Amino acid sequence: MWRFLSTRILMGALTIWITTILVTLLIHAVPGDPVQIMYAQSQGTTPEQIEEVRRSLGLDRPIPVQYAMFMERLAQGDMGNTIRGGQPVLDVIMQRLPNTLVLACAAMFIAVLIGVPIGFLAAYHKGSLTDVTLMFVAIAGISMPHFWLGLVLLFFFAVELGWLPVSGNGWLNLVLPALTLGLSNAAIFARLTRSSMIDVMNQDFVQTAMAKGLPKALVLRRHVLRAGLLPVVTMMGLQFAFMMGGAIVVENIFSWNGVGRMAVEAIFQRDYPIIQGFILTFSVVVVLVAITIDALYAVLDPRIRRS
Amino acid sequence: MSVAPDIDVTKAPPGFLWRLVRSPSSAIGLVIVLLLIFCALFADVLAPYDPNKMGSGGRFLPPSGDFLLGTDEFGRDMLSRILFGSRITLLVGAVAVGISLTIGMAVGMIAAFRRGWIEAILMRSTDVLFSFTETLIALSFVAVLGPSLQNAIIAVGVAGIPFYSRTCYSAALVETSKPYFEASIAAGARPTRMVLVHLLPNVMPTMIVVATLGVSTAILAAAGLSFLGLGAQPPTSEWGYMLAGSRDYINRAPWLMTIPGIAIAITVLGFNLLGDGLRTSLDPVERK
Numbered sequence: 330m331w332r333f334l335s336t337r338i339l340m341g342a343l344t345i346w347i348t349t350i351l352v353t354l355l356i357h358a359v360p361g362d363p364v365q366i367m368y369a370q371s372q373g374t375t376p377e378q379i380e381e382v383r384r385s386l387g388l389d390r391p392i393p394v395q396y397a398m399f400m401e402r403l404a405q406g407d408m409g410n411t412i413r414g415g416q417p418v419l420d421v422i423m424q425r426l427p428n429t430l431v432l433a434c435a436a437m438f439i440a441v442l443i444g445v446p447i448g449f450l451a452a453y454h455k456g457s458l459t460d461v462t463l464m465f466v467a468i469a470g471i472s473m474p475h476f477w478l479g480l481v482l483l484f485f486f487a488v489e490l491g492w493l494p495v496s497g498n499g500w501l502n503l504v505l506p507a508l509t510l511g512l513s514n515a516a517i518f519a520r521l522t523r524s525s526m527i528d529v530m531n532q533d534f535v536q537t538a539m540a541k542g543l544p545k546a547l548v549l550r551r552h553v554l555r556a557g558l559l560p561v562v563t564m565m566g567l568q569f570a571f572m573m574g575g576a577i578v579v580e581n582i583f584s585w586n587g588v589g590r591m592a593v594e595a596i597f598q599r600d601y602p603i604i605q606g607f608i609l610t611f612s613v614v615v616v617l618v619a620i621t622i623d624a625l626y627a628v629l630d631p632r633i634r635r636s
Numbered sequence: 637m638s639v640a641p642d643i644d645v646t647k648a649p650p651g652f653l654w655r656l657v658r659s660p661s662s663a664i665g666l667v668i669v670l671l672l673i674f675c676a677l678f679a680d681v682l683a684p685y686d687p688n689k690m691g692s693g694g695r696f697l698p699p700s701g702d703f704l705l706g707t708d709e710f711g712r713d714m715l716s717r718i719l720f721g722s723r724i725t726l727l728v729g730a731v732a733v734g735i736s737l738t739i740g741m742a743v744g745m746i747a748a749f750r751r752g753w754i755e756a757i758l759m760r761s762t763d764v765l766f767s768f769t770e771t772l773i774a775l776s777f778v779a780v781l782g783p784s785l786q787n788a789i790i791a792v793g794v795a796g797i798p799f800y801s802r803t804c805y806s807a808a809l810v811e812t813s814k815p816y817f818e819a820s821i822a823a824g825a826r827p828t829r830m831v832l833v834h835l836l837p838n839v840m841p842t843m844i845v846v847a848t849l850g851v852s853t854a855i856l857a858a859a860g861l862s863f864l865g866l867g868a869q870p871p872t873s874e875w876g877y878m879l880a881g882s883r884d885y886i887n888r889a890p891w892l893m894t895i896p897g898i899a900i901a902i903t904v905l906g907f908n909l910l911g912d913g914l915r916t917s918l919d920p921v922e923r924k
Contacts, residue, residue: 344764351776358780465661468912472905474856476863477879477897484886484893574771578860582883593864596779604779611772619767 330627330634337623341616348612349403352605353396356388359601364388367412367599386602408609409602418606422588426610429580429587432506433572437565439511440518440572445561447515448522452557453549455527464523470516475575479509479582506583510575514568521564526557559630566622570615655917662913668906675722683716687873692716696889706891709881714891717873718899724874725855725903728789732854733847735793740800741843745835747801748808749827762801770795774857778866785874788867792857796850800843807842808835841918849911852904859900875900 356363364383386409387395402409408418451463482505486493494502529535530553538548577589584590588607595603627633657663675682685692690710697707705714747758765773770792777791811817811834820834859876861867868874875896882892 340763341767343760344767347764348768355776355780360781468661468908469901469905472852472908473901474859474863474876474879474897474904476860476876477893477900480879480883480886480893480897484890488886570767570769571771574769577771577775578864581864592775593866596775596783596866601779604776608772608776612768615767615769615772 333627333633334620334624337620341620344616345609345613348609349400350396352608353392353399355605355608356386356601357392363599363601367601408606411603412600413598418602421591421603422606422610425586425588425591426614428585429573429576429589430614432503432510432576432580432585432587433569435503435507436510436514436572436575437569439507440514440568441561441565442515443511444515444518445522445558447519449526449554449557451519451523452526452530455530460523463519467516467519470513471520473513475509475513476578476582478513479506479579482509483582502583502585506576506579506585509582510572510579513575514572517568518561518564522557522561525560526553529553529557532556559626562622562626562629566619569618569622573611573615652917656913659913659916661909662916665906665909665911665913668902669910672722672726672903672906675719676726679719679723683713683719685713685716687712687716687720688871696885698889699891705895706889708878708889708892709885714895717878718875718895721873721875721878721896721899722903724785724868724872725859725900728785728792728858729851729855729907731789732793732796732858733850735790736796736800736850736854737843737847740797741804741836741839743797743801744804744806745808745831745839747805748812749831749835758801759805762798762805766798766802768798770799770853770857774861775866778861783861783866783869785862785868785872788858788861791861792854795857796854800846800850803846804839804843807839811835811838845911845915845918848907848914852907852911855900855904855907 359366364379364386368379368382383389387398390398406419408422410416411418411421447463447467451460451467454460486505493504535548535552538552539545573589576585576587577592579585580587580590581593588610592604592607594600595607657666684704690712692713693703693707693711695707695709695711697703697711699706699714703713703715705718707713708717743758743762747755773795774788774791777794778787781787781790817830817834820830825834858867859874859879862874862876863880865877865880868877870877878896879893879900882889882896885892
């Protein structure tokens with residue numbers, strides 16, 4: 330088990346390390362002069378000021394030196410300052426990251442709560458009309474763009490019925506974005522749960538349990554559900570990354586004040602320090618969640634726990 | 637969506653097309669995809685108006701006989717815009733998947749064929765990129781290159797590479813361990829011949845399924861970028877971009893929101909159904 334986990338942790342550390350390199354290189358991949366582009370929108374910047382910024386960002390140094398400087402500052406928790414406003418990037422991100430995490434977790438909760446029972450039901454009635462109908466609904470759900478689902482929900486619940494606020498950051502405001510993100514992922518969970526349950530149902534130990542004459546409900550609860558949910562747990566790790574990605578769009582629809590909305594604004598404003606900080610934060614969160622899920626998986630799966 | 641199809645790639649069984657069409661859901665998928673291609677090919681003939689001409693009719697006209705799908709905030713005909721939008725959608729799907737597929741297959745096949753340190757480097761970096769998630773890769777690309785439809789397509793294509801390399805790698809690995817492959821090594825076949833004549837045709841069925849499903853992922857991703865304003869720019873009749881504009885008129889003209897959304901959903905559904913159907917009809921286990 331520890332070997333399994335230490336490889337995962339090592340892999341995660343490698344990912345974050347490579348991210349730091351890519352993030353340093355990012356600004357050099359920009360066609361043209363990044364400092365000019367960043368300040369293109371603000372009037373009255375003198376050439377001296379531009380040189381000053383170039384120096385403060387370290388862009389006048391060789392790239393390896395820049396990387397060393399970047400890492401040294403990062404080690405002290407300094408991700409630089411935003412171009413517009415000059416606030417520390419880390420503060421700006423930390424202020425908004427909780428909002429994104431709350432949204433992603435709420436969406437994950439909805440997705441699992443809806444998707445897993447549907448998948449289980451479909452697997453239980455495999456080949457029946459229920460199965461076919463549920464799976465058609467699921468594939469239709471996967472095909473629906475979540476940004477459109479968001480607009481439709483916004484239209485019905487906020488505009489037409491007036492039950493929920495259109496935008497803002499209270500608990501009621503969480504309902505629509507979480508539902509948008511959750512529903513589109515519920516379909517993925519439903520499909521995965523179904524195929525995983527069917528796999529387990531065909532395995533020898535389940536057939537044996539059935540042959541012994543155990544009641545079907547007991548076999549399902551004790552054997553099929555427990556074994557079949559393992560791949561779903563693994564999937565949650567991957568899905569969380571998708572949720573974080575989906576949050577970028579959903580936050581923009583509902584003006585939810587998270588890091589996704591911040592990142593898109595930063596791309597428009599060419600605020601590269603924020604973009605760098607966002608990419609780094611995003612990959613750290615995704616890696617941490619993946620490792621946590623792997624640890625959970627290792628504890629749940631006796632084949633790994635006892636290895 | 638990210639579950640690699642489990643297919644015995646050795647032989648596409650006979651009567652494959654018939655089996656594909658026999659299943660109602662994949663038949664629906666095929667019809668949708670063909671219809672989309674038809675719309676894209678004949679958009680100029682089918683469209684009643686110029687898609688970008690402002691004031692073809694009054695502003696915000698609801699769907700009627702003259703304007704079947706209504707008009708938008710500039711009085712442009714929605715039906716014509718949707719029809720021309722199908723071209724962009726298909727182009728996005730084809731080019732983005734083309735990028736992911738070509739590079740992904742090259743990486744996957746080389747890794748499986750060469751083994752050793754080449755395999756280690758290629759597949760480890762694929763793993764790292766994979767954990768970045770496609771959204772982050774695409775967003776980073778757009779952040780560097782700047783927002784435009786072309787850059788969005790490149791971004792989505794590049795973002796898909798890790799998934800395609802992984803799938804192709806596992807399919808190719810199965811092939812390289814088969815007796816015929818070892819036999820042709822023993823017979824002295826050259827590496828290029830091994831890859832092009834033996835490996836490529838045998839991983840192709842798996843990759844076709846992945847690519848078909850991948851078209852829907854790519855279309856969704858690119859439409860999402862355009863929705864955020866990071867892809868297609870005005871006055872393009874790209875569906876995601878059209879949706880973004882509809883938000884401001886959600887009360888006044890709800891059809892501006894429903895129509896492009898339905899267009900995207902149906903298109904993506906079509907490729908998903910077709911891909912699922914292809915998988916089932918190529919997979920000997922599911923076929924039973």
